[in-house]
Amino acid sequence: MFFKKKKVITIASPVTGTSVPLTEVPDPAFAQGFIGDGVAVEPTQGVLVSPCDGVVAHMIDTYHSAIVAHESGIEVLMHIGVNTVNLKGQHFNPLVKTGDTVKLGQPLIEFDIKAIKQAGYPVITPVIMANAEVVDKLTSSTGAVTAGEGKLLEIQVK
Numbered sequence: 001m002f003f004k005k006k007k008v009i010t011i012a013s014p015v016t017g018t019s020v021p022l023t024e025v026p027d028p029a030f031a032q033g034f035i036g037d038g039v040a041v042e043p044t045q046g047v048l049v050s051p052c053d054g055v056v057a058h059m060i061d062t063y064h065s066a067i068v069a070h071e072s073g074i075e076v077l078m079h080i081g082v083n084t085v086n087l088k089g090q091h092f093n094p095l096v097k098t099g100d101t102v103k104l105g106q107p108l109i110e111f112d113i114k115a116i117k118q119a120g121y122p123v124i125t126p127v128i129m130a131n132a133e134v135v136d137k138l139t140s141s142t143g144a145v146t147a148g149e150g151k152l153l154e155i156q157v158k
């Protein structure tokens with residue numbers, strides 16, 4: 001008998017800060033996992049970077065969220081803040097567009113943490129598997145993280 005070795009993909013943190021369980025996100029859709037499994041990061045620097053090599057599958061037109069697709073088929077959704085869609089792109093500066101090929105650590109979006117908080121929005125950033133159907137197992141790490149480095153998530157692909 002031969003067993004197919006499961007492929008494990010490492011996803012780095014897209015922001016520098018502190019990684020916490022999704023349950024700490026002040027939004028039930030994220031906190032209860034309705035949008036997908038993952039982790040959240042409370043950023044200390046206002047730059048979102050690519051968490052892996054891939055393609056920008058979607059850059060939201062208000063620039064608060066992006067999805068990077070990895071060649072394995074996993075899609076990483078990064079959502080800067082909670083309800084930040086209401087800012088209509090204010091305080092966000094996109095550096096890439098949908099369809100762009102990106103490398104691990106490449107800056108995707110610059111954002112103004114102070115201005116977003118002053119506007120009344122948390123900047124906690126969920127990092128979610130957008131397509132759970134390809135994920136067999138997900139392991140997340142919490143604690144201090146650096147953008148473009150380490151193992152924020154390990155995903156075993158089906």
